[in-house]
Amino acid sequence: xxxxxxxxxxxxxxxxxxxxxxxxxxxxxxxxxxxxxxxxxxxxxxxxxxxxxxxxxxxxxxxxxxxxxxxxxxxxxxxxxxxxxxxxxxxxxxxxxxxxxxxxxxxxxxxxxxxxxxxxxxxxxxxxxxxxxxxxxxxxxxxxxxxxxxxxxxxxxxxxxxxxxxxxxxxxxxxxxxxxxxxxxxxxxxxxxxxxxxxxxxxxxxxxxxxxxxxxxxxxxxxxxxxxxxxxxxxxxxxxxxxxxxxxxxxxxxxxxxxxxxxxxxxxxxxxxxxxxxxxxxxxxxxxxx
Amino acid sequence: xxxxxxxxxxxxxxxxxxxxxxxxxxxxxxxxxxxxxxxxxxxxxxxxxxxxxxxxxxxxxxxxxxxxxxxxxxxxxxxxxxxxxxxxxxxxxxxxxxxxxxxxxxxxxxxxxxxxxxxxxxxxxxxxxxxxxxxxxxxxxxxxxxxxxxxxxxxxxxxxxxxxxxxxxxxxxxxxxxxxxxxxxxxxxxxxxxxxxxxxxxxxxxxxxxxxxxxxxxxxxxxxxxxxxxxxxxxxxxxxxxxxxxxxxxxxxxxxxxxxxxxxxxxxxxxxxxxxxxxxxxxxxxxxxxxxxxxxxxxxxxxxxxxxxxxxxxxxxxxxxxxxxx
Numbered sequence: 001x002x003x004x005x006x007x008x009x010x011x012x013x014x015x016x017x018x019x020x021x022x023x024x025x026x027x028x029x030x031x032x033x034x035x036x037x038x039x040x041x042x043x044x045x046x047x048x049x050x051x052x053x054x055x056x057x058x059x060x061x062x063x064x065x066x067x068x069x070x071x072x073x074x075x076x077x078x079x080x081x082x083x084x085x086x087x088x089x090x091x092x093x094x095x096x097x098x099x100x101x102x103x104x105x106x107x108x109x110x111x112x113x114x115x116x117x118x119x120x121x122x123x124x125x126x127x128x129x130x131x132x133x134x135x136x137x138x139x140x141x142x143x144x145x146x147x148x149x150x151x152x153x154x155x156x157x158x159x160x161x162x163x164x165x166x167x168x169x170x171x172x173x174x175x176x177x178x179x180x181x182x183x184x185x186x187x188x189x190x191x192x193x194x195x196x197x198x199x200x201x202x203x204x205x206x207x208x209x210x211x212x213x214x215x216x217x218x219x220x221x222x223x224x225x226x227x228x229x230x231x232x233x234x235x236x237x238x239x240x241x242x243x244x245x246x247x248x249x250x251x252x253x254x255x256x257x258x259x260x261x262x263x264x265x266x267x268x269x270x271x272x273x274x275x276x277x278x279x280x281x282x283x284x285x286x287x288x289x290x
Numbered sequence: 291x292x293x294x295x296x297x298x299x300x301x302x303x304x305x306x307x308x309x310x311x312x313x314x315x316x317x318x319x320x321x322x323x324x325x326x327x328x329x330x331x332x333x334x335x336x337x338x339x340x341x342x343x344x345x346x347x348x349x350x351x352x353x354x355x356x357x358x359x360x361x362x363x364x365x366x367x368x369x370x371x372x373x374x375x376x377x378x379x380x381x382x383x384x385x386x387x388x389x390x391x392x393x394x395x396x397x398x399x400x401x402x403x404x405x406x407x408x409x410x411x412x413x414x415x416x417x418x419x420x421x422x423x424x425x426x427x428x429x430x431x432x433x434x435x436x437x438x439x440x441x442x443x444x445x446x447x448x449x450x451x452x453x454x455x456x457x458x459x460x461x462x463x464x465x466x467x468x469x470x471x472x473x474x475x476x477x478x479x480x481x482x483x484x485x486x487x488x489x490x491x492x493x494x495x496x497x498x499x500x501x502x503x504x505x506x507x508x509x510x511x512x513x514x515x516x517x518x519x520x521x522x523x524x525x526x527x528x529x530x531x532x533x534x535x536x537x538x539x540x541x542x543x544x545x546x547x548x549x550x551x552x553x554x555x556x557x558x559x560x561x562x563x564x565x566x567x568x569x570x571x572x573x574x575x576x577x578x579x580x581x582x583x584x585x586x587x588x589x590x591x592x593x594x595x596x597x598x599x600x601x602x603x604x605x606x607x608x609x610x611x612x613x614x615x616x
Contacts (some may be wrong), residue, residue: 038396088582096342099399100538100581103344103531107574115568223527227407230400238396267411271404275389278401282393 005137010256012136016145018252019152020214023207024225025232025244026159027200033176033239034196037086037098041106043226044113045201049074049208050217051113054122063127070209071202078201081105082194106222114219123216148210155206156245163241172196176239228255231270235277237287246285304452308445316444318560320451324513326552327455329536330462330545331505336534337543338466338474339498341391344399344530345406348386349503351525352379352409353510358426358520359419368431368441372511379507380500387499391492403527410525425521429514451512455549458505462545465501474498478543535577541587550588 028042039045053070057063085105089097132143163169174182175192183189207225208217215221232251236243251270258269277285308316328350335341356375360366366374390401413420420426431442440446465471476484477491484491514520523529533552540551555573562569584591 038399085578085582092585096336096340096395097581097585099342099396100534101578103534104574104578104581107531107535108571108578111568111571111574115571227400227403227527231404234397234400268408268415271408274404275401278393278397279389282397 002137005139008137009139009141010260011253012141012149013145014253014256015249016148016152017256018248019148020207020211021225021228021232021252022152022156022245022248023210024204024229025236025248026156026241027203028229029233029236029239029241029244030172030203031197031200032233033241034172035086035193037197038102038230038238039197039200040099040102040226041109042102042200042204042229043222043224044106044109045074045078045222046204046208046211046225046229047217047219047222048077048109048113049205050212050221051117051122051208052205053209053212054117054124054217057124057127063124063130066124067206067209071205074205074208075198075202079194079198082197086197087190087194106226110219110222117217119219121216121218123212126213144213151210159203160241168195228270231274234284235274237284240284240286243284243286308448313444316448318557320444320448320516321513322553322556323448323451323455324509324516325533325536325556326549327451327458327512328506328509329533329540329548329552330455330459331502331509332533332537333542333545333548334462334466334498334502334505336537337545337548338471338478339495340478341495341499342395342399342534343402343499343502344527344534345402345404346502346506346533347525347527347529348402348406348409349379349383349506350510350513350529350533351406351520351522352382352503353507354514354520354524355413355420355426355510356507357511357514358429361429361432361515362426365432367433367435368515370435371432372508372515375511375514376504376507379510380504383500383503383507384496387496387503391495391499403530406525406527406530410522410527413522413525420522423522425519425523427519429518429520431515431518447516451516454508454512458508459545459549462505466545470494470497535573538585539577539580539587541589541591544587544589544593547587547589554588 024042024046028039031037031039031042049070052073053066056069056073057066060066060069085101086098089101126144130144130147133140134143134146135141161169163173171182171187171192175187175189175196179189182192211221211225228251232247233244234247235250236245236247250273254269254273262269281287307319311319328346331349332343332346335343335346353375356378357371360371360374361368364371386402386405390398390405393401413425414422433442441450466474473484473489473491473494476487476489477494481491510524513524532555536551536555537548538551539555540549541547559569559573562572566572580587586594
């Protein structure tokens with residue numbers, strides 16, 4: 001095993017990690033950009049995606065179906081939550097209420113998951129057609145992780161195209177800049193908000209479905225991931241789509257290389273990265289100073 | 291006049307309680323009071339400065355682990371150990387406060403959470419000192435200076451905790467009613483204006499965070515001294531979450547509300563966890579209901595119902611709460 005092939009394998013591993021993180025962070029940052037709401041429940045939503053994906057895969061016997069059905073289900077749950085609860089708080093002066101409400105959702109949702117699926121970790125395994133090993137510079141590398149990298153890149157491109165090149169994307173960007181004006185021009189801003197919240201949750205669910213074969217679906221997977229996602233979004237800049245991509249890659253590299261060279265301190269490195277970014281640029285790399 | 295009578299009755303009840311309840315309830319009662327103190331410390335940040343900390347467990351854990359290490363290795367008297375632990379928490383809090391107050395709102399919440407998780411990770415990193423996932427067990431309760439031993443029994447410890455809680459409450463009340471507290475209310479209501487008036491709001495925020503950590507550390511220290519062990523769980527984010535819930539449900543910005551919230555929840559949690567494992571679900575649902583419909587909390591509802599004379603520009607939902615009371 002040469003040094004070069006080792007580094008390459010680690011980099012690919014980090015990129016596949018970044019792909020999963022991207023799905024969570026991207027949804028989080030979109031929701032924040034539109035609604036100025038920090039969805040603390042996003043990690044639990046990711047976990048719900050993993051569990052729903054497991055059930056879908058067991059019922060339909062198809063990983064692809066799981067990847068379609070679970071995000072739709074979670075997206076509907078997210079949109080319903082926005083519609084029933086969050087919407088009632090929009091007039092409130094105190095922005096902390098959102099933080100508290102989504103925190104409450106995180107507690108309730110994770111308990112519901114425990115009640116429905118039980119406490120044992122669940123895994124339907126890596127689907128057969130992605131189970132192989134690929135040799136890269138004579139270094140074996142799991143096909144599934146390559147699939148993650150590819151899917152991550154494709155999805156990042158697709159979301160970018162959606163935001164920049166479609167009418168719905170235009171509306172979303174407009175609402176994030178000036179909701180009153182968009183409303184005055186005759187758009188149903190509330191509907192855009194509900195839609196974006198659901199869309200963000202669905203993205204997190206995709207991440208959950210993808211992560212489940214690697215780490216199994218277990219209670220508590222949401223907590224670590226929500227902190228990772230917040231670190232990413234804070235590093236990249238709240239509300240910045242490009243920032244969430246850069247943040248995902250940075251954090252994934254710090255995690256993978258940190259875990260290899262300094263096992264116990266990997267977590268500390270991530271926070272250290274965030275501290276450095278915040279001390280230099282309080283608004284994040286691509287964010288606006290608030 | 292009614293409310294003065296109520297306070298007097300509560301005071302008498304608090305003093306007499308250890309003789310009225312069975313021994314095992316006393317354990318829960320002591321833990322409830324400690325959590326009340328912990329919740330009150332967080333209220334200084336949440337209720338008076340609108341600094342939402344998601345990592346207040348750091349203060350609790352720091353206080354608990356410092357006490358554990360001091361008592362195990364130094365053989366100092368318990369009260370001295372607790373005081374030293376609080377001082378250690380305060381000293382550690384200064385750089386944390388300095389960094390966290392660079393940002394506000396969500397970033398602040400995440401930074402505090404990051405520090406708490408960092409502390410949590412450290413426990414596993416420095417296993418030799420902290421005992422890793424086992425935590426520190428067998429913390430003694432060494433006799434105090436001048437041969438004091440009254441706090442070694444459960445009833446004695448109850449009075450120690452009650453005394454600390456009362457003292458901390460009076461101190462915090464004095465703080466929030468002082469000119470210093472008025473500036474905090476200014477920051478809460480309109481920070482830009484407060485800056486324009488010439489106040490260095492960052493310094494005030496740092497001071498508040500450090501104070502909150504100090505009182506939180508006291509709660510942690512009392513817990514370690516009582517339970518006889520300190521586990522990593524104390525640093526875990528769920529501890530931070532629970533205490534934040536208690537503050538909000540009790541009534542942020544009232545000091546007394548969070549104490550009630552803390553006591554109420556610990557007691558209820560203990561009772562309900564015996565009959566149903568759905569407790570966290572109920573806990574979360576109650577919390578959501580309060581955030582949605584009663585942001586002023588239990589104490590806010592009580593005071594607006596019974597018209598306790600408000601002595602301070604009182605708090606949470608700020609305007610909403612006072613409007614509702616009017």
